[in-house]
Amino acid sequence: MTTSVIAATALDPRTMAAKGAIELRQVRKTYGDVVAVDGLDLSIKPGEFVTLLGPSGSGKTTTMMMVAGFEDHTSGSVLIDGRPVDSLPPRERNLGVVFQNYALFPHMSARENVEFALRMRKVPKAESRERAEAALDRVGLAGLGGRRPRQLSGGQQQRVALARALVFNPAALLLDEPMAALDKRLREHMQEEIKTLQKSLGISVLFVTHDQDEAMAMSDRIVVMKDGRIMQSGPPEEVYNYPLTxxxxxxxxxxxxxxxxxxxxxxxxxxxxxxxxxxxxxxxxxxxxxxxxxxxxxxxxxxxxxxxxxxxxxxxxxxxxxxxxxxxxxxxxxxxxxxxxxxxxxxxxxxxxxxxxxxxxxxxxxxxxxxxxx
CATH class of the missing domain: 2.40.50.100 (RNA polymerase II/Efflux pump adaptor protein, barrel-sandwich hybrid domain)
Structure with missing residues (x-):
């Protein structure tokens, strides 16, 4: 694994910094009689790194999935850059998503995995290849584009997933516990690199974790959730030093x-x-x-x-x-x-x-x- 900081020159900070506002208005999700998310109001500003922090079952991943469009909300509304996206499928919301298991296609090479995001958006093949190679280079995987996921370490697979999520210049980046499978040293290293990348791009990030230390290290704002509700929201030092309950x-x-x-x-x-x-x-x-x-x-x-x-x-x-x-x-x-x-x-x-x-x-x-x- 390269120890260099992730660079962002393959991406366009000017495009990303001007967009990425996410808003949830009274969003509610129920499964029968079970309330998973209960009337959530949440706003994320362009360029802000917001972490949903809570125990299992608190509704944080369900919230992220509703923003991404992979889960339908029961009521309320989701807006991206001021535009309601409730009826839009995931690929039309222009959001980059990295899942906990990275969701890489095992039969595709690293480059093909990154290209897939562009092919879904009808980008010409030659341009897709060029942009995918550049994105892999900028996440420290130059020369490894031909390898399949099983030939890559956990940290390298995560970098492929990040390259795929960012290669099309999304409005915002959604990360669902992307470092849960990494060892402590690599996890801390990747925390620093992801934060550096986010700051250099000025991209909005909605991050989901149950790891308190991770939330403290990476966030501009922590949203503490329990039973589908927001218990407290604020900068890490405020939530830590001035808890409400x-x-x-x-x-x-x-x-x-x-x-x-x-x-x-x-x-x-x-x-x-x-x-x-x-x-x-x-x-x-x-x-x-x-x-x-x-x-x-x-x-x-x-x-x-x-x-x-x-x-x-x-x-x-x-x-x-x-x-x-x-x-x-x-x-x-x-x-x-x-x-x-x-x-x-x-x-x-x-x-x-x-x-x-x-x-x-x-x-x-x-x-x-x-x-x-x-």
Whole structure:
């Protein structure tokens, strides 16, 4: 596999950057009595990289398939560049699609797979061959156009699928978990290359994944889905640092959730009763509910040298796991099982915290008051 960054000169950024707006208006999909997507409103701007993130069964792939035209929606409307496409077949929507299994034709060569997208659009044979070769060259597969999929690695097959999806200058690119079958190192490498390609072209991308790290690394905006609905939408750092509910906080990374009772609200801070952990001060975005919890990310929980009066407690260290760059500690504090993560370079010598009580705490601006769902 080549280590060079995917180039985009075979494609036309001027054509792509000016288009690619996708809009879903109250889109609903049902299978009998089962609601797969429930009244979805979503807009993607030209050039924006938007990720649908959620567990299996959340409706993210069904949503993408309805945009692509491979699934009919029960109600609502899908628009591309302001034009309703509800009645158009997939090939007339001008969208490039890469599936999880790449959907390459095994009896065709890499070049023929890429050419197929052009042949379906009635592009002359000579021009199709030339454009296919150029597209393969730009995704790092120069000289490999004659190989069939079984003769290519997983990463190379993905590049063929990308070349095929982009060779006709689509309005937008739809990616359905395209890196699920790749190993960790190759997956991270391809994440960088796809993001570089997307930025250089200015093309809109609708990306589907259940991998939180992948969504954080690649997205301009993350749309968190559950049970066919949007739970939260925003830039990765906003969704991670300012989740709206305990479910979003738990799904988008590890977190410590401590039941809380609101005692006082003062601007952006709330004073809360944390039971056995006493009183705490945390960030408050004004969410209203009947039950609350405080969310503290493991990297924001810190060891203290002495007991703290608020925003913390004293307990015991129950286990430590070296993860390489970081160490994950599990603690029992005030009847709560908490997780603390620190850089290995910041950790004290092994065993020093194992004997006797440990003190932990957090800064008020690093903990978030959330509404408990259900």
């Amino acid at each position: 305990d479910w979003v906080a738990s799904f988008l990374g590890d977190t410590n959730l401590i039941p809380a009772t609101v005692l006082e609200r003062d601007g952006n801070l709330a004073v809360v009763d944390l039971g056995s952990l006493g009183v705490g001060r945390v960030r408050d975005r004004g969410a209203q509910g009947e039950k609350y919890a405080v969310s503290i990310r493991p990297e924001h929980l810190k060891f203290r040298t002495a007991p703290v009066a608020e925003n913390g407690g004293t307990g015991e260290l129950t286990s430590s796991t070296n993860l390489g760059a970081t160490i994950r500690h599990r603690l029992s504090v005030g009847g709560h099982d908490l997780q603390l993560r620190e850089l290995s370079s910041d950790a004290e010598a092994p065993g020093r915290r194992a004997a006797g009580p440990v003190h932990v705490g957090w800064d008020a601006d690093k903990a978030q008051l959330l509404v408990l769902e259900g």
